Amino acid sequence: MTAYLDNNILKLLATAKKKGYTLKNTMETPTEREARKQQEEQEITKALIEGRNNAYWEQYxxxxxxxxxxxxxxxxxxxxxxxxxxxxxxxxxxxxxxxxxxxxxxxxxxxxxxxxxxxxxxxxxxxxxxxxxxxxxxxxxxxxxxxxxxxxxxxxxxxxxxxxxxxxxxxxxxxxxxxxxxxxxxxxxxxxxxxxxxxxxxxxxxxxxxxxxxxxxxxxxxxxxxxxxxxxxxxxxxxxxxxxxxxxxxxxxxxxxxxxxxxxxx
Ligand SMILES: Nc1ncnc2c1ncn2[C@@H]1O[C@H](COP(=O)(O)OP(=O)(O)O)[C@@H](O)[C@H]1O
Ligand SMILES: [Mg+2]
CATH class of the missing domain: 3.40.50.300 (P-loop containing nucleotide triphosphate hydrolases)
Incomplete structure (x- = not known):
């Protein structure tokens, strides 16, 4: 019985992970979610700027x-x-x-x-x-x-x-x-x-x-x-x-x- 449950939970977690959910972000509060999104956006912007800057040096x-x-x-x-x-x-x-x-x-x-x-x-x-x-x-x-x-x-x-x-x-x-x-x-x-x-x-x-x-x-x-x-x-x-x-x-x-x-x- 326990083994059966464990397997189901594991399957559920695996599916959730594939869809981008983790235990962490399903449990986060709206404020936390907002902060995380903001941080993600900042990281993307930073990566875009770095990529653009690198192009000047490496390609142009x-x-x-x-x-x-x-x-x-x-x-x-x-x-x-x-x-x-x-x-x-x-x-x-x-x-x-x-x-x-x-x-x-x-x-x-x-x-x-x-x-x-x-x-x-x-x-x-x-x-x-x-x-x-x-x-x-x-x-x-x-x-x-x-x-x-x-x-x-x-x-x-x-x-x-x-x-x-x-x-x-x-x-x-x-x-x-x-x-x-x-x-x-x-x-x-x-x-x-x-x-x-x-x-x-x-x-x-x-x-x-x-x-x-x-x-x-x-x-x-x-x-x-x-x-x-x-x-x-x-x-x-x-x-x-x-x-x-x-x-x-x-x-x-x-x-x-x-x-x-x-x-x-x-
Ligand atoms: N003080 C230094 N320490 C280490 N390497 C040096 C130094 N001065 C010149 N070099 C090296 O000597 C070579 C010639 O220098 P470079 O900067 O091309 O001279 P310039 O541009 O004035 O003609 C380069 O390989 C450079 O890296
Ligand atoms: Mg020179």
């Missing part, structure tokens, strides 16, 4: 040579990799302090210095923190962006990708423009210029992003960038405030050994 980003950058966090930064250890500590500290502010504020940050000093690495560390703080972040290698413009006129897929990328660059919370300035071409007059369609688009993007955060890595001087782009674009993208400029002064490349005697730049 344009990586150099199509290869996503390896994850880099502030913990991965080893000042001892640099010959100039205090300078390596200083730039990372500044990047970290600015990142903390960027969780609640919006402003632009530039990371300037020679190749191999760790500009992209710190931009990735900043991205990691900001993504974890709930920001949508998109990484765009400007050389790769230029490549999309170079696609043949009959390459519809590339054109579509370009259009889509430009739209996303306007709306994302935090845009990383990596190696800004490498997309310039030498003109017949011996000047470095960015192709005019890309120049116009970057102008529009810089306008659309005045209330957002753009983080730029570059190994060009501001004046060089201003000959490549409309000076207004550069003014809007590169912060004027020294506080928001991270200059890798007196630092050498950590790729394949340390370079000595690297001249300072601003």
């Amino acid at each position: 980003s344009l990586w150099a040579n199509g290869k996503p950058e390896k994850e880099f966090t502030f913990h991965s930064w080893v000042p001892g990799k640099q010959q100039n250890v205090p300078a390596a500590q200083r730039v990372a500290r500044k990047a970290l302090d600015l990142t903390k502010r960027l969780k609640n504020e919006t402003f632009n940050v530039s990371l300037g210095g020679f190749p191999g000093v760790g500009k992209t690495a710190l931009a990735l560390a900043m991205s990691d923190r900001l993504r974890k703080a709930g920001k949508s972040v998109m990484f765009v290698s400007t050389a790769e962006l230029k490549r999309l413009y170079s696609a043949g006129y009959d390459d519809g897929e590339q054109k579509q990708r370009l259009k889509f990328t430009l739209e996303k660059m306007k709306e994302v919370d935090v845009l990383i423009l990596d190696d800004f300035g490498t997309e310039g071409d030498m003109t017949a007059q011996g000047k470095v210029r960015v192709r005019s369609d890309m120049r116009d688009d970057m102008y529009r993007i810089s306008n659309a992003r005045v209330e957002k955060t753009t983080i730029i890595t570059t190994n060009n001087m501001i004046d060089e960038l201003k000959t490549m782009y409309d000076p207004k674009t550069v003014d809007r993208l590169i912060p004027k405030n020294e506080e928001q400029r991270i200059v890798f002064r007196g630092m050498g490349s950590v790729r394949g050994g340390v370079e000595r005697g690297v001249p300072q730049r601003d």
Whole structure:
């Protein structure tokens, strides 16, 4: 008799479970039910936002040579990799302090210095923190962006990708423009210029992003960038405030050994 009852109860519970009832929620009060529903809704909203934000990083980003950058966090930064250890500590500290502010504020940050000093690495560390703080972040290698413009006129897929990328660059919370300035071409007059369609688009993007955060890595001087782009674009993208400029002064490349005697730049 007992075994028969137990079996029936078990069957009943199994059916109820399949239908989404549990002992817990059949016994809950209306207030509890309301609270549970609210919590479930919050969780769904959170998941949707996370999914949307991840898409900016994982799907819309344009990586150099199509290869996503390896994850880099502030913990991965080893000042001892640099010959100039205090300078390596200083730039990372500044990047970290600015990142903390960027969780609640919006402003632009530039990371300037020679190749191999760790500009992209710190931009990735900043991205990691900001993504974890709930920001949508998109990484765009400007050389790769230029490549999309170079696609043949009959390459519809590339054109579509370009259009889509430009739209996303306007709306994302935090845009990383990596190696800004490498997309310039030498003109017949011996000047470095960015192709005019890309120049116009970057102008529009810089306008659309005045209330957002753009983080730029570059190994060009501001004046060089201003000959490549409309000076207004550069003014809007590169912060004027020294506080928001991270200059890798007196630092050498950590790729394949340390370079000595690297001249300072601003
Ligand atoms: N202080 C550092 N600690 C750890 N890895 C570093 C450091 N500086 C640079 N790197 C690594 O060295 C390589 C070159 O740095 P990268 O950020 O690409 O330089 P940049 O963007 O200035 O050209 C990358 O693999 C980067 O992760
Ligand atoms: Mg770089």
